[in-house]
Amino acid sequence: MSNRGGRVAGYVTAVSLVTVGATVPTAVGQEEPPAEVVSDAVVLELTDDAGTRTELAGRADDAVVLTPELDVPEFYVAAVTWEGLAAPDADIAIRVRSGEAWTAWAELEPDAAEEGDVGGTEPYVVGGATAVQVRLAGGEELPRGLAVHLIPPAPSEEEALATTSEGVAELAAQSGTRSEVAAPVPTAQEGGAPEPGAESGVSASAPRVISRAGWGADESKMTWTIRNDPLRAAVVHHTAGTNNYTAAQSASIVRGIYHYHAITREWGDIGYNFLVDKYGQVFEGRAGSVAAPAGQMPEAGHARGFNRGTLGISVLGDYSTRYAPDSILQTMARVIAWKFDAAGIDMSTPSGMISPGTAHRPAGQNLPRVFAHRDVGATTCPGNNIYARIPQLHERVAALVDGDDYHLRNSLSGGPAHLAFTLGLATDDALVGDWDGDGKDTLALRRGNTYLVYDAHPGQKFRTIRYGRPGDVVLVGDWNGDGKDTLAVRRGQEYHIKNSKTGGAADRVVRYGRAGDDVLVGDWDRDGRDTFAVRRGSEYHIRNALRGGDADVVLRYGRADDVVLVGDWDGNGRDTFAVRRGNRYHVKNALRGGDADVVLPYGRADDVVLVGDWNGDGSDTFGVRRSR
Numbered sequence: 001m002s003n004r005g006g007r008v009a010g011y012v013t014a015v016s017l018v019t020v021g022a023t024v025p026t027a028v029g030q031e032e033p034p035a036e037v038v039s040d041a042v043v044l045e046l047t048d049d050a051g052t053r054t055e056l057a058g059r060a061d062d063a064v065v066l067t068p069e070l071d072v073p074e075f076y077v078a079a080v081t082w083e084g085l086a087a088p089d090a091d092i093a094i095r096v097r098s099g100e101a102w103t104a105w106a107e108l109e110p111d112a113a114e115e116g117d118v119g120g121t122e123p124y125v126v127g128g129a130t131a132v133q134v135r136l137a138g139g140e141e142l143p144r145g146l147a148v149h150l151i152p153p154a155p156s157e158e159e160a161l162a163t164t165s166e167g168v169a170e171l172a173a174q175s176g177t178r179s180e181v182a183a184p185v186p187t188a189q190e191g192g193a194p195e196p197g198a199e200s201g202v203s204a205s206a207p208r209v210i211s212r213a214g215w216g217a218d219e220s221k222m223t224w225t226i227r228n229d230p231l232r233a234a235v236v237h238h239t240a241g242t243n244n245y246t247a248a249q250s251a252s253i254v255r256g257i258y259h260y261h262a263i264t265r266e267w268g269d270i271g272y273n274f275l276v277d278k279y280g281q282v283f284e285g286r287a288g289s290v291a292a293p294a295g296q297m298p299e300a301g302h303a304r305g306f307n308r309g310t311l312g313i314s315v316l317g318d319y320s321t322r323y324a325p326d327s328i329l330q331t332m333a334r335v336i337a338w339k340f341d342a343a344g345i346d347m348s349t350p351s352g353m354i355s356p357g358t359a360h361r362p363a364g365q366n367l368p369r370v371f372a373h374r375d376v377g378a379t380t381c382p383g384n385n386i387y388a389r390i391p392q393l394h395e396r397v398a399a400l401v402d403g404d405d406y407h408l409r410n411s412l413s414g415g416p417a418h419l420a421f422t423l424g425l426a427t428d429d430a431l432v433g434d435w436d437g438d439g440k441d442t443l444a445l446r447r448g449n450t451y452l453v454y455d456a457h458p459g460q461k462f463r464t465i466r467y468g469r470p471g472d473v474v475l476v477g478d479w480n481g482d483g484k485d486t487l488a489v490r491r492g493q494e495y496h497i498k499n500s501k502t503g504g505a506a507d508r509v510v511r512y513g514r515a516g517d518d519v520l521v522g523d524w525d526r527d528g529r530d531t532f533a534v535r536r537g538s539e540y541h542i543r544n545a546l547r548g549g550d551a552d553v554v555l556r557y558g559r560a561d562d563v564v565l566v567g568d569w570d571g572n573g574r575d576t577f578a579v580r581r582g583n584r585y586h587v588k589n590a591l592r593g594g595d596a597d598v599v600l601p602y603g604r605a606d607d608v609v610l611v612g613d614w615n616g617d618g619s620d621t622f623g624v625r626r627s628r
Contacts, residue, residue: 041259042072046134047146049083057146064090065136067148069097074130075150076249077256078241080108081120081264083145090139094124094148097131098244105135106318108240109379112304118265119143122381125253125316127245128153151259153252204341204400207334209274209282209290215251217258217270219287224268226288228296229308231343233351234336234370234397236390237302237314238382243278243322250277253316254285261301271301272314280331285312295343306353306376311339319383326460329386329393336370336393337400345369347398348425348447360387370394392460395452399423406430406443408457408614408623412569412587412598417623419614421458426627432612433476433485435501441485441612441620446474451487453501457614466503468496477521477530479508479546485530490519495532497546511548513541522566522575524553524591530575535564540577542591556593558586567611567620569598575620580609585622 046057046065053065060066080092087110095105108121134148212219245253258270272285284290286300289311302312313332315324340347350366353376357363361375372390373381399422407417424430429446436455443459445452448470452462468474472489479486480499488497488506492515496506513519517534524531525544533542533551537560541551558564562579569576570589578587578596582605586596603609607624614621 041152041264042075042150044070044132044134044148044150045146046136046148047082047142047144049144051142051144051146053142057142060135063135063137064139064142065134065146067132067134069102069131069133071131072129072150074128074152075132075256076126076128076153076245076253077149077151077260078124078126078129078132079121079149079260079264080134081118081145081147081149082143083119084143085115085117085119086143087119088136088139088143088146089141090136092121093135093137095133096124096126096129096242098126098129098242102131102133103242106240106242109381111379112377114304117267120260120265122240122379123257123260125239125241125245125256127242127249127253149260149264151256153249153256204334204337206338207282207331209284209335210251211284211290212287215254215283217255217287221259221262222269222287223262224287227299228288228292229299231295231297231311231339231345232309232369233306233353233367234311234313234340235303235306235373235376236332236370236382236386236393237272237312237373238319238386239314239316240318243317245277245316247277247279247281250279250281250316251283253277254283258285267301269301272312273297273300273302274311274313274335275316276313276328276331276335277316278325278328280327282331282335285314292339297339303373303376305356309353311336315382315386319385320380321383322385324383324386324389329389329396333393333396333400337397340369340397341401345401347394347401348427368394370397391464392462395424395462396460398425402426403628404428404430405626405628406457406610406623407603407626408610408612409602409621410615410617412600412619412621414601419457422628423454423459424452429474430608430610430625431474431476431487432610432623434478434483434613435485437483439483439613439616439618441614443610444476463501465501467498473519475519475521475532478523478528479530481528483528493517495546508546510546512543518564520564520566520577523568523573524575526573533566538562553591555591557588563609565609565611565622568613568618569620571617571619573618578611583607 044056045054047053056067057065092108093105094108095103111120111122254275261267261271262269269287270285273289275283275285286298288298297311299308300312315328347369351369353367355361355365355367370393372387373379402425403422404426405422408419410418424445431444432441434441435453442454442457449466449468451465454462467487468489475488476485479497486498486501488495493511493513495510497508499507512532513534520533521530524542531543531546533540538556538558540555542553544552557577558579565578566575569587576588576591578585583603584601587598589597602622603624607626610623611620
């Protein structure tokens with residue numbers, strides 16, 4: 001389908017998306033050409049069908065092409081296209097005037113095309129611009145039909161309504177189209193967290209999604225035949241452009257991208273399955289993405305060679321240098337988890353999709369369940385500041401799909417948890433430590449010999465380290481008294497101690513006890529260093545130094561079948577024992593036998609119990625881990 005109309009004074013008008021009157025553009029400082037009303041996209045030809053420059057394609061000393069600064073009708077989406085699959089042998093850049101100021105030059109990356117496609121760049125989005133300038137630099141050859149497309153917002157009262165859930169519902173009612181407007185997934189928060197026994201409320205339920213009817217898709221332009229495939233992975237994108245749009249403008253931007261993909265590039269529909277704006281609004285992209293059968297996703301047009309079996313999700317805006325708000329990652333995680341959960345995807349396994357080899361992924365690598373466009377294509381999408389956090393996004397999706405609930409209590413008393421959140425995979429081992437020396441204990445999740453170390457709760461950012469072997473018994477302690485916990489691995493009666501959160505050889509290897517002993521870790525003498533104690537039934541052999549030899553303290557406490565925990569329960573700097581029987585805890589504040597100093601119930605009998613100083617007050621308390 002051609003999208004070209006008649007040429008007027010070096011400019012081209014295009015077929016209408018909607019009827020919006022506007023005059024043709026003029027070069028700033030030039031005499032205005034004959035009045036001509038255009039509707040919808042303005043197309044500025046830079047080369048003709050023979051690849052010859054037009055009068056717009058001026059040449060500067062440092063550029064193959066440099067257009068004048070052009071006054072144009074207001075537009076929200078811009079892009080450059082050409083005939084054929086081969087991208088121009090030059091770097092393409094654009095700048096626009098938004099309000100009174102010109103933006104900095106922004107590179108537009110060619111978007112991979114397939115046979116039969118119109119070649120083009122990624123879309124450049126802006127919250128309304130009225131002037132444009134385009135530059136091509138670094139090459140000599142110009143393709144045929146090189147053109148700049150400027151797509152206007154076409155605002156209307158109905159579109160303004162579509163930016164709210166009420167507006168989506170109203171539009172759906174007017175059109176008779178079912179709209180997906182589900183309650184958002186609650187986030188973990190401090191205060192008022194559920195008491196162990198209650199559910200945390202975090203799951204992979206459907207987020208609020210603005211349907212195609214809600215954002216005003218003209219379905220007469222949708223010529224793509226929906227084809228569903230088993231869902232295996234998600235591919236993360238961003239658009240080019242500025243981030244200066246408003247929440248009310250996002251629907252118009254989505255319509256502009258739809259027009260560019262479906263009409264200009266002749267794809268027949270928008271390329272992404274879902275789009276997310278910086279305000280947390282989610283838009284259905286490719287037709288059928290919301291209503292796809294469980295475990296299926298329509299083939300879209302977002303990552304060449306990886307469009308089948310993937311969910312393509314794009315953030316509106318450019319995050320090459322700008323930091324993406326945490327809320328954007330959380331919104332994307334909810335969308336992906338919603339569809340992954342319905343598909344029964346195991347987040348602990350790779351996707352089975354194989355990297356073709358890019359600047360960021362070696363060829364042959366089995367890709368994870370969530371990966372970036374640049375992992376499979378010659379692009380920088382989704383920008384460095386999102387790409388660096390793809391592992392975090394993967395973990396957020398995993399937590400929503402298959403995570404466990406954690407309930408942490410800051411005192412040895414009953415009542416609701418002070419902090420509740422969902423994290424990791426059900427198959428993870430959870431470790432507790434003060435990893436950064438701030439006085440607060442947090443979690444590390446172990447998967448074989450890989451550890452995801454979190455410095456804050458609820459867990460969002462983490463460091464990945466590798467140490468030891470997948471079958472090792474792992475212990476946590478502050479072995480050198482620097483205030484930071486690190487790992488030790490136990491192999492029989494041999495302990496390989498690491499004093500930093502890095503891989504490599506152990507800093508120290510010691511032998512203590514017998515291969516069949518149960519081993520506990522604590523600061524038994526208040527010197528700021530953790531050492532070992534071995535348990536044999538109800539008898540404890542405590543050593544105050546990291547070396548072999550006889551125990552410094554031997555004592556008896558509890559019963560041989562008790563579950564034993566270690567903590568500084570009274571904040572005096574010395575670790576002691578507590579024994580757990582079902583959901584009752586018998587806490588002892590001294591290293592001696594006798595009756596417990598405190599007996600309290602907490603959680604459920606089948607909870608996994610963790611011990612830590614969650615709030616930095618110097619006293620250890622309990623936390624429970626609970627499968628959903």
